[in-house]
Amino acid sequence: MSQAETAPQAGTVHTRGPVDQHDPARPRNPLWTLGLLRSEITTMLRRHRTFALLGVLAAVPVLIGIAVRIETGGGGGGSGGPDGGAGPAFLAQVTNNGLFLVFAALAATLPVFLPMAVGVVAGDAVAGEASSGTLRYLLVAPAGRTRLLLVKYASVLAFCLVATLVVAASALAVGALLFPVGEVTTISGTRISFGEGLVRAALTALVVAVSLTGFAALGLFVSTLTGSGIGAMAATVGLLITVQILDSIPQLSGVHPYLFSHYWISFADVLREPVHWDDLIKNFQLQGLYVTVFCSAAWARFTAKDITA
Amino acid sequence: MTTTGTGGSAGACAARAGAGAASGGAGTASTPGASGSAHASGGADAARATGTAGAAGAEETGPVVIRTRGLTKRYRGGQLAVDGLDLTVPGGSVFGFLGPNGSGKTTTIRMLMGLIDPTSGTAEVLGRPMPGAARTVLPEVGALIEGPALYGFLNGRDNLLRYDRADPTADPRTRRARVDEALARVGLAAASGKKAKAYSLGMKQRLGLAAALLRPRRLLVLDEPTNGLDPQGMREIRSLVRELAAEGTTVFLSSHLLDEIEQVCTHAAVMARGRLIVQGPVADLAAGARGRLAVTTPDPGDAARILREQGLTGLSADGDRLTADAPPAAVDLADLNAALVSGGVRVRFFGVERGSLEDAFVALTGEGFDVAG
Numbered sequence: 001m002s003q004a005e006t007a008p009q010a011g012t013v014h015t016r017g018p019v020d021q022h023d024p025a026r027p028r029n030p031l032w033t034l035g036l037l038r039s040e041i042t043t044m045l046r047r048h049r050t051f052a053l054l055g056v057l058a059a060v061p062v063l064i065g066i067a068v069r070i071e072t073g074g075g076g077g078g079s080g081g082p083d084g085g086a087g088p089a090f091l092a093q094v095t096n097n098g099l100f101l102v103f104a105a106l107a108a109t110l111p112v113f114l115p116m117a118v119g120v121v122a123g124d125a126v127a128g129e130a131s132s133g134t135l136r137y138l139l140v141a142p143a144g145r146t147r148l149l150l151v152k153y154a155s156v157l158a159f160c161l162v163a164t165l166v167v168a169a170s171a172l173a174v175g176a177l178l179f180p181v182g183e184v185t186t187i188s189g190t191r192i193s194f195g196e197g198l199v200r201a202a203l204t205a206l207v208v209a210v211s212l213t214g215f216a217a218l219g220l221f222v223s224t225l226t227g228s229g230i231g232a233m234a235a236t237v238g239l240l241i242t243v244q245i246l247d248s249i250p251q252l253s254g255v256h257p258y259l260f261s262h263y264w265i266s267f268a269d270v271l272r273e274p275v276h277w278d279d280l281i282k283n284f285q286l287q288g289l290y291v292t293v294f295c296s297a298a299w300a301r302f303t304a305k306d307i308t309a
Numbered sequence: 310m311t312t313t314g315t316g317g318s319a320g321a322c323a324a325r326a327g328a329g330a331a332s333g334g335a336g337t338a339s340t341p342g343a344s345g346s347a348h349a350s351g352g353a354d355a356a357r358a359t360g361t362a363g364a365a366g367a368e369e370t371g372p373v374v375i376r377t378r379g380l381t382k383r384y385r386g387g388q389l390a391v392d393g394l395d396l397t398v399p400g401g402s403v404f405g406f407l408g409p410n411g412s413g414k415t416t417t418i419r420m421l422m423g424l425i426d427p428t429s430g431t432a433e434v435l436g437r438p439m440p441g442a443a444r445t446v447l448p449e450v451g452a453l454i455e456g457p458a459l460y461g462f463l464n465g466r467d468n469l470l471r472y473d474r475a476d477p478t479a480d481p482r483t484r485r486a487r488v489d490e491a492l493a494r495v496g497l498a499a500a501s502g503k504k505a506k507a508y509s510l511g512m513k514q515r516l517g518l519a520a521a522l523l524r525p526r527r528l529l530v531l532d533e534p535t536n537g538l539d540p541q542g543m544r545e546i547r548s549l550v551r552e553l554a555a556e557g558t559t560v561f562l563s564s565h566l567l568d569e570i571e572q573v574c575t576h577a578a579v580m581a582r583g584r585l586i587v588q589g590p591v592a593d594l595a596a597g598a599r600g601r602l603a604v605t606t607p608d609p610g611d612a613a614r615i616l617r618e619q620g621l622t623g624l625s626a627d628g629d630r631l632t633a634d635a636p637p638a639a640v641d642l643a644d645l646n647a648a649l650v651s652g653g654v655r656v657r658f659f660g661v662e663r664g665s666l667e668d669a670f671v672a673l674t675g676e677g678f679d680v681a682g
Binding site: 035036038039043046047048132133134136137138139140141142143144147148304306307308 | 419422423424425426443444447448450452454455456457458459460461462463470471472473474475476477481517520
């Protein structure tokens with residue numbers, strides 16, 4: 001940078017100065033939050049880690065599909081009607097209809113893989129910025145603490161949706177490639193068209209994504225507690241495993257309805273005819289409770305926190 | 310405020326007038342006369358000549374950009390990081406913030422930027438309270454705090470775009486142009502497409518500076534901006550700071566490099582162990598350490614005798630080099646030199662060596678730059 005080079009630029013800065021200086025008083029662009037949100041989501045998606053997580057999630061349906069294909073030798077195997085609505089039951093249906101791979105893959109990834117990926121992204125949301133030091137520059141920009149937290153949570157929600165859709169899309173592609181597709185037999189035994197089945201599959205993916213919102217809020221809260229990205233990710237995933245274990249101990253049935261993962265498997269009810277909403281609504285209410293409690297806690301913590309990293 | 314100024318009144322006055330001229334040159338509305346006639350508003354100890362003259366002068370020369378009153382931060386462990394800080398940064402100044410490691414400089418800067426809540430006391434930046442008015446104040450403040458922090462997986466330009474998007478008051482229509490301008494200004498235009506993790510420390514430092522320059526700012530807070538830069542880079546940063554100051558931007562510069570402060574700053578403050586030791590125009594502070602008259606001659610004995618006859622004190626000889634306390638302003642150096650020559654002393658070198666900020670600093674802090682325990 002030479003003097004000759006900088007001098008004219010200095011001039012342009014100066015002439016624009018007075019105009020720009022009134023900025024803070026000027027009415028804000030109503031889209032200002034979207035600008036940061038866009039930046040946040042694209043930044044998140046450009047991390048290698050996000051690619052790796054989505055890659056693993058996309059690989060799960062491929063593995064399931066290939067395993068089922070090898071196991072049944074490609075022929076139309078067991079066509080026993082699923083009655084329990086439990087995850088693995090969908091596997092039997094896959095050989096008859098590739099669309100069922102979507103449900104089977106979601107059922108396989110929902111207990112561990114999906115929430116783990118969400119836990120990594122949510123746990124890292126604030127703590128990762130703190131440990132890399134970028135948080136202080138975002139805050140003096142000034143991003144605003146409440147606004148930044150909202151944007152962070154929104155981008156974690158976007159990741160929940162993207163992750164679920166990646167599983168569903170990969171499963172749909174693999175299912176259509178390896179198995180026949182056609183009319184869908186619901187859990188209730190009735191048959192619906194393939195198009196209707198696709199809609200149900202999309203709805204299922206959406207329900208799964210919503211199921212993750214409570215856990216995402218929990219991860220965001222943990223993320224505001226520490227300045228270490230790795231620590232926050234580990235704590236969030238640790239909480240997930242703890243809750244899964246608690247949910248599997250029958251003696252603790254009293255607390256089960258309050259565990260965020262308890263109603264996760266209710267997404268299978270989307271495949272009933274008509275859709276069986278009871279557990280789905282309980283799931284949504286529980287997620288809403290978790291989101292309210294932990295987003296409030298995260299806000300209270302983050303807006304009062306000393307940023308020393 | 311604990312002040313230990315040692316400046317003679319004549320020296321301080323002259324220095325103050327000089328500082329007024331310097332800040333006038335930096336684009337403020339001050340006049341040397343107004344600054345020269347500045348008088349301290351409170352306190353009665355002689356030490357205020359260096360201690361508060363700058364603050365009082367600043368109130369007359371223009372708006373105060375940073376003002377803290379009793380600013381205190383005690384961390385949860387009970388450690389008192391900043392203790393009753395009363396800091397005044399006059400508008401248009403290049404303000405050097407000095408202190409040993411661990412003296413509370415960074416904690417102060419973080420409180421000024423609203424990153425840390427003070428335990429007690431108040432801070433005003435650009436006339437508005439912090440952290441309360443952060444949303445209106447910070448868009449007009451560019452900051453480089455404790456080194457740059459970048460997204461390694463993004464290239465230089467995308468890093469700046471991200472920081473600019475974080476500012477809700479930044480105009481998205483001029484965003485790309487402003488980013489390019491900032492990159493060019495710190496000499497990174499050619500490397501802007503490279504991933505930030507491939508940057509050297511100096512390049513990261515430049516990118517951090519570019520982020521602070523994304524918009525025209527009224528105040529720039531630069532925490533050790535030349536860290537990690539090569540000598541060439543340091544010179545560029547210094548010239549950039551001068552250039553920005555000439556445009557009217559107030560620059561608050563923390564550094565541990567005394568000659569850096571002396572070269573670019575008009576004002577300075579010194580912290581030690583969480584307390585403010587002294588603040589004021591650099592020339593005043595440096596004047597606190599009085600200059601020395603130095604004579605180089607093959608006849609040091611005769612020279613010492615003649616100088617003593619002329620009323621000089623504090624003589625000391627080292628080989629053919631003789632030094633003494635600088636004479637009062639009333640004494641013409643030419644007469645001294647003539648006395649030496651007419652006394653048969655052969656003079657190789659003759660002149661007054663000005664007191665440096667470093668001398669003043671050592672005089673103020675005693676032990677110098679030891680890390681506070």
